[in-house]
Amino acid sequence: MTDVPMAATFIVVIGSASLLTVTARRLHPNDYLPSLDRWALSDRVLGTFWTWLLLGGTIFTAYTFTAVPGLVYGNGAPAFFALPYTVIVCPLAFILLPRMWTMAQKHGYVTAADFVRGQYRSAPLALVVALTGILATMPYLALQLLGIRAVLSAAGMPSRGIVSDIAMVVIFAGLAVATYRYGLRAPTVISLFKCVVIFASTLAICWLVLTRLGGTGTVFDAAATRLATSTGNTALLLTADQQPAFATLAAGSALALLMYPHVVTAAFAASGPSTLRRATVALPLWTAVLALFGLLGIAALAADVHTPPNGAETAVPMLIVRLMPGALAGVILGALTIGALVPAAVMSIAAATSFVRNVYVEYFDPTATPKRQVRIAKTVSLTAKAGATAFVFGLRDQDAINLQLLGGVWILQIFPAVAIGLYTRRLHPRALITGWAVGMVLGTVLVVHTGFSPLVPLGLPGRSxxxxxxxxxxxLNLTVAVVGTAVLNLIGKGPGARGD
Structure with a gap:
């Protein structure tokens, strides 16, 4: 960073967050022996406020706060699908997560795959769910580092090179150590810091942008002109042809989000189903902040911000640096960086827990003591962070984005087994595995065939x-599972083993 006041306040914000992790050991301390419940789920004792902070801090990632306005900057209105998607998540979470928490508490489940294992009495189906979750989580974890890189790049640091790589490692290292020691408690306490700085920063920058650029009307007019001039796209409003894509993206993304292991981990840490319901009712407050960040993408267009090629996610950080005094810009860029640390920590914990519970214990060491399970989970958590860091350093940013896009498609394929399993066990495990395989193959082929676009064309007469x-x-996955179950029942294979 070339601006000294900006660098100073940035370091203060990051340093403050790192120091805050020391207090994690004081969050609901107890004298129990080490266990995954204690390390990965904070003993399932988080109250409404802490659950709301953790869920919001986990769902609304740093990359979300840079990518959504970046998409608005490059594509206009279609990028706002993220807003209804996060709104749709709230009633779904209100319905599904408390029910899953109740069953998890009753049977001692720690992961979604544990739940599937118990419901269907099928170790292969549980393995499928666990591996899909881990596979989808790793590129999502890498994207948090890309969010940090976008912030550092906008602040004047080269996006590639030894200096930026060291800066990212140092920023990530403090939380990695805290997570290793304190588990979910570390990102939980930092989520409070994230909430305060993100909410305050959003209000400050929106007020300044509207003041400097002449109000909302001027901003929208200038942005529409710039978008039309630079891309030929005037879609600050949705067209009729864009509405199916917008609606299906929002609905599909909402269904997928609740299947990610890090969201399930944050939910299982709550003290009870009522706690979860109260927390999910308040989640739209985070959506409101995301909406304001989306509008900053329009402001970046109006302010004539020019991002690097394939670097639209830097639009808002560059806008911040341009319009704000150096010291205040450093605070806000630090806040965006903190936004990456909470979800990254929870993702690594969730991936490690899934591996230990549903791969290591199930297939390699069924007699592993709780203490050994925690030790393995801690090691895998560090390995996941190191792997994500190496991935970002070694491959192009677009590779991580493409894999995360595929991850969203993949994680959606466990929805029938997990969500429908909350209400019925009639679907046969073999049919669910077959449906999952069909969905994984079809989803991957569709995304790759369209050049890593999440949207596929529908061939309707006279309309695209x-x-x-x-x-x-x-x-299609669900259809195969339903039909497969009917066929297996018809030939006398039965509906599959039942859980308790």
Whole structure:
């Protein structure tokens, strides 16, 4: 960073967050022996406020706060699908997560795959769910580092090179150590810091942008002109042809989000189903902040911000640096960086827990003591962070983005087994595995065939419409599972073993 006041306040914000992790050991301390419940789920004792902070801090990632306005900057209105998607998540979470928490508490489940294992009495189906979750989580974890890189790049640091690589490692290292020691408690306490700085920063920058650029009317007019001039796209409002894509992206993304292991981990840490319901009712407050960040993408267009090629996610950080005094810009860029640390920590914990519970214990060491399970989970958590860091350093940013896009399609394919399993066990495990395989193959082929676009064209007479590939694959997945169950019942194979 070339601006000294900006660098100073940035370091203060990051340093403050790192120091805050020391207090994690004081969050609901107890004298129990080490266990995954204690390390990965904070003993399932988080109250409404802490659960709301953790869920919001986990769902609304740093990359979300840079990528959504970046998409608005490059594509206009279609990028706002993220807002209804996060709104749709709230009633779904209100319905599904408390029910899953109740069953998890009753049977001692720690992961979604544990739940599937108990419901269907099928170790292969549980393995499928666990591996899909881990596979989808790793590129999502890498994207948090890309969010940090976008912030550092906007602040004047080269996006590639030894200096930026060291800066990212140092920023990540403090939380990695805290997570290793304190588990979910570390990102939980930092989520409070993230909430305060993100909410305050959003209000400050929106007020300044509107003041400097002449109000909302001027901003929208200037942005529409710039978008039309630079891309030929005037879609600050949705057209009729864009509506199916917008709706299916929002619906499919909402269904997928609740299947990610890090969201399930944050939910299982709550103290009870009522706690979860109260927390999910308040989640739209985070959506409101995301909406304001989306509008900053329009402001970046109006302010004539020019991002690097394939670097639209830097639009808002560059806008911040341009319009704000150096010291205040450093605070806000630090806040965006903190936004990456909470979800990254929870993702690594969730991936490690899934591996230990549903791969290591199930297939390699069934007699592993709770203490050994925690030790393995800690090691895998560090390995996941190191792997994500190496991935970002070694491959192009677009590779991580493409894999995360595929991850969203993949994670949606476990929805039938997990969500429908909350209400019925009639679907046969073999049929669910077959449906999952069909959905994974179809979703991957559709995304790759369209050049890593989440949307696939629908061939309707006289009209060209687009549909979210992940949702199309999941619908076929569910169809195969239902039909497969009927066929297996018909030939006398039965509906599968029942859980308790």
């Amino acid at each position: 419409l687009a549909f979210y590939a992940g949702l199309a694959a999941m619908l």
